[in-house]
Amino acid sequence: MITFERVTKRFEPWTAVDGVSLTVEAGEFCVLIGPSGSGKSTLMKMVNRLIVPDEGTIRVGGEDIAMLRPEDLRRRMGYVIQNVGLFPHWTVERNIATVPTLLGWPKARVRDRVSDLLDLLKLDARRFRDAYPHQLSGGQQQRVGVARALAAEPAILLMDEPFSALDPITRGALQAEMTAIHKATGTTIVFVTHDMDEALKLANRIAVLDHGRLIQFGPPLEILHRPANDTVRDLIGREDWGLKLLAVETVGQRVRPDVEKVPGAPLPIDAPLRQAIAEMVARGTDRLPVVDARGRPAGVLHLSDVVRS
Amino acid sequence: MPHRTILHNRVALLLAAAIAAAALTLPFLGFAPNRLLSGRPVALWAALEGAALEGAADWLVLLPGAVVLAVPFLRPGRLVSVAYVAAGVLFAVGLVWLAGEQAARLAANAAPAARTSFGAGFWVMEAAALLAAMDGVRRLGLASAWRIAVGAVAAGLIGVMLASGRLDQLSILKEYANQRDVFAAAVVRHAVLVAAALVPTLLVGVPLGVLAQRVPRVRRAVFPVLNVVQTVPSIALFGLLLAPLSVLANALPGLGIAGVGPVPAVIALTFYSLLPIVRNTVEGLDGVPSAVREAARGMGMTKRQIFLKVEVPLALPVFLSGLRITLVQAVGLAAVAALIGAGGLGAIMFQGLFANALDLVLLGAVPVIVLAVAVDAALKLAVSIIGRRAA
Ligand SMILES: Nc1ncnc2c1ncn2[C@@H]1O[C@H](COP(=O)(O)OP(=O)(O)OP(=O)(O)O)[C@@H](O)[C@H]1O
Ligand SMILES: [Mg+2]
Numbered sequence: 001m002i003t004f005e006r007v008t009k010r011f012e013p014w015t016a017v018d019g020v021s022l023t024v025e026a027g028e029f030c031v032l033i034g035p036s037g038s039g040k041s042t043l044m045k046m047v048n049r050l051i052v053p054d055e056g057t058i059r060v061g062g063e064d065i066a067m068l069r070p071e072d073l074r075r076r077m078g079y080v081i082q083n084v085g086l087f088p089h090w091t092v093e094r095n096i097a098t099v100p101t102l103l104g105w106p107k108a109r110v111r112d113r114v115s116d117l118l119d120l121l122k123l124d125a126r127r128f129r130d131a132y133p134h135q136l137s138g139g140q141q142q143r144v145g146v147a148r149a150l151a152a153e154p155a156i157l158l159m160d161e162p163f164s165a166l167d168p169i170t171r172g173a174l175q176a177e178m179t180a181i182h183k184a185t186g187t188t189i190v191f192v193t194h195d196m197d198e199a200l201k202l203a204n205r206i207a208v209l210d211h212g213r214l215i216q217f218g219p220p221l222e223i224l225h226r227p228a229n230d231t232v233r234d235l236i237g238r239e240d241w242g243l244k245l246l247a248v249e250t251v252g253q254r255v256r257p258d259v260e261k262v263p264g265a266p267l268p269i270d271a272p273l274r275q276a277i278a279e280m281v282a283r284g285t286d287r288l289p290v291v292d293a294r295g296r297p298a299g300v301l302h303l304s305d306v307v308r309s
Numbered sequence: 310m311p312h313r314t315i316l317h318n319r320v321a322l323l324l325a326a327a328i329a330a331a332a333l334t335l336p337f338l339g340f341a342p343n344r345l346l347s348g349r350p351v352a353l354w355a356a357l358e359g360a361a362l363e364g365a366a367d368w369l370v371l372l373p374g375a376v377v378l379a380v381p382f383l384r385p386g387r388l389v390s391v392a393y394v395a396a397g398v399l400f401a402v403g404l405v406w407l408a409g410e411q412a413a414r415l416a417a418n419a420a421p422a423a424r425t426s427f428g429a430g431f432w433v434m435e436a437a438a439l440l441a442a443m444d445g446v447r448r449l450g451l452a453s454a455w456r457i458a459v460g461a462v463a464a465g466l467i468g469v470m471l472a473s474g475r476l477d478q479l480s481i482l483k484e485y486a487n488q489r490d491v492f493a494a495a496v497v498r499h500a501v502l503v504a505a506a507l508v509p510t511l512l513v514g515v516p517l518g519v520l521a522q523r524v525p526r527v528r529r530a531v532f533p534v535l536n537v538v539q540t541v542p543s544i545a546l547f548g549l550l551l552a553p554l555s556v557l558a559n560a561l562p563g564l565g566i567a568g569v570g571p572v573p574a575v576i577a578l579t580f581y582s583l584l585p586i587v588r589n590t591v592e593g594l595d596g597v598p599s600a601v602r603e604a605a606r607g608m609g610m611t612k613r614q615i616f617l618k619v620e621v622p623l624a625l626p627v628f629l630s631g632l633r634i635t636l637v638q639a640v641g642l643a644a645v646a647a648l649i650g651a652g653g654l655g656a657i658m659f660q661g662l663f664a665n666a667l668d669l670v671l672l673g674a675v676p677v678i679v680l681a682v683a684v685d686a687a688l689k690l691a692v693s694i695i696g697r698r699a700a
Contacts, residue, residue, distance in 0.1 A: 048607060050606060050607060073609070074606075081603060081604060081607070083598070085600035085602075087619060098610075099608050102614070145604075
């Protein structure tokens with residue numbers, strides 16, 4: 001879907017992005033992570049040509065984006081930034097309708113789309129449709145920001161640290177929303193963060209950048225199990241590596257297909273192991289029943305299986 | 310609080326004290342046998358006595374006056390503030406009414422050349438009454454539209470009295486009667502001078518502001534120049550323009566330019582008006598948050614769309630307050646332009662000054678003040694209407 005071919009961007013004398021080659025597959029949730037100044041934002045802004053690379057080619061759906069009119073390219077992609085940037089003089093409805101209006105959608109279609117998006121982002125339409133941005137909390141503003149980015153049903157969504165200014169609870173809720181939206185729409189998402197927990201929670205694949213270079217690109221488990229170098233280890237955090245792993249691995253990866261009957265409320269098979277451990281501690285037990293997506297018994301999770309590597 | 314004070318409103322107390330002192334010690338009106346002689350003072354109580362003796366109603370002005378005097382000693386509250394505003398407005402209007410009626414009573418037994426002018430006591434009490442009304446409005450925490458409405462009511466009541474002819478025996482209106490045609494022409498000329506300066510100011514100032522906001526080099530060059538222009542005294546600027554424009558007039562007689570008259574006045578007014586317009590255009594555009602600009606660009610708006618749909622509406626309130634400053638300043642400066650033969654209300658003021666006729670000066674000055682206040686109010690209203698959405 002998005003291909004970077006040996007892409008370089010310099011801000012003389014600094015090289016912000018240094019010969020990065022990388023392919024984000026269609027429908028993938030790709031998270032860019034790295035220390036501050038590592039070139040994450042620069043790399044992402046080159047996708048919608050807010051920044052133009054000095055060297056290399058970027059293709060979107062096979063097309064070299066240097067050949068496209070920047071405005072047309074941008075209208076095909078959603079863009080969400082940390083400071084939200086809602087238009088303060090427009091209502092929530094008009095903010096969300098920005099790109100559909102630019103694309104000349106008929107009024108009725110825009111209105112329906114706004115209603116759907118308010119639902120999708122769990123914003124009460126009666127309360128918020130005609131509100132102005134200053135009447136919204138930070139979390140609500142960023143929900144509108146995400147809705148606005150999704151408005152014209154873009155195939156690609158670019159998000160630059162969209163939740164880092166929010167409190168942990170609001171951030172958690174919006175992360176869950178993003179996972180659900182990604183599942184429901186199949187949009188290709190490129191998401192910048194410097195928070196490894198967020199990356200592990202959201203990503204199909206994580207790209208680690210340092211000093212403008214791509215150091216590692218792989219699924220969360222691979223990043224955790226085989227960090228490419230010390231920078232990646234630092235990003236994971238050496239002390240709570242185990243906890244991060246528990247957050248990524250699911251019950252299904254450790255469940256015993258036993259028929260043994262275990263009492264208590266069962267766990268879903270796709271729950272993270274972290275949740276399983278928390279349940280074991282809370283219930284004072286070392287084994288829990290597990291059910292599959294349709295609620296049928298799928299076996300038993302033993303503490304000893306969680307602890308073994 | 311350890312002890313209760315009976316004083317609840319210090320501003321009101323100060324105003325009440327000013328009113329009481331002015332009522333007791335300063336002449337309310339001055340009565341002179343003709344316009345050139347200085348008059349004998351007429352105290353407030355004498356005017357009230359005159360009304361009472363004739364069974365006229367204008368002594369009723371005492372009622373709102375008493376309320377204004379009582380307010381500092383009342384426990385503050387919404388009702389008191391409403392009464393305060395109403396009393397301030399009615400007292401201000403009532404003083405004018407009383408002055409007009411008393412002038413008529415004095416004129417009844419005097420020669421036609423006799424003059425009744427406002428005295429120091431009138432001015433102090435009038436100012437205090439208007440300040441009291443504003444203080445009350447502020448205490449009520451009303452939106453600026455309401456503040457303007459209160460001002461409009463006061464202006465409207467005085468306007469009705471003017472139209473009814475009840476004030477005709479006041480000296481300032483006698484001056485008006487002598488100058489009726491000149492006066493109307495002067496008001497129009499004054500407004501035309503201001504409007505004529507506004508056109509080039511906007512045509513040059515707005516693009517210059519937009520450019521200065523985008524190009525740091527332009528910004529660094531423009532502001533020192535405009536700041537220096539602002540510090541040149543207006544008479545000096547008019548004088549400075551005299552020479553080059555006279556040369557130009559001699560070289561190109563067909564253009565209708567002259568070293569004196571309205572053209573140099575408009576040019577000078579334009580120079581003064583540029584600074585607030587350029588400055589506020591830049592400030593307004595600077596105030597657009599960078600995140601909003603980035604989002605607009607990232608959504609795929611063109612440069613033109615970003616400017617027209619995002620930057621202009623967001624910069625508008627700040628720009629309009631620049632326009633307000635420009636216009637109020639130009640209304641005042643246009644009075645000085647009379648010195649180089651540009652006409653306008655300034656011409657009446659200077660004529661009065663040279664003839665030592667204070668009421669003629671007032672006839673020129675009062676409309677200048679009214680015009681400035683009206684422009685100020687209208688643009689404040691516009692800013693508050695536009696700013697409310699984008700707050
Ligand atoms: N417009 C610019 N002019 C000059 N240097 C720039 C510009 N934009 C970015 N840089 C530099 O390029 C480098 C990479 O910047 P970038 O914004 O991509 O980092 P980042 O990984 O997003 O960092 P952060 O996590 O702090 O947002 C930084 O050193 C930055 O100073
Ligand atoms: Mg960044």
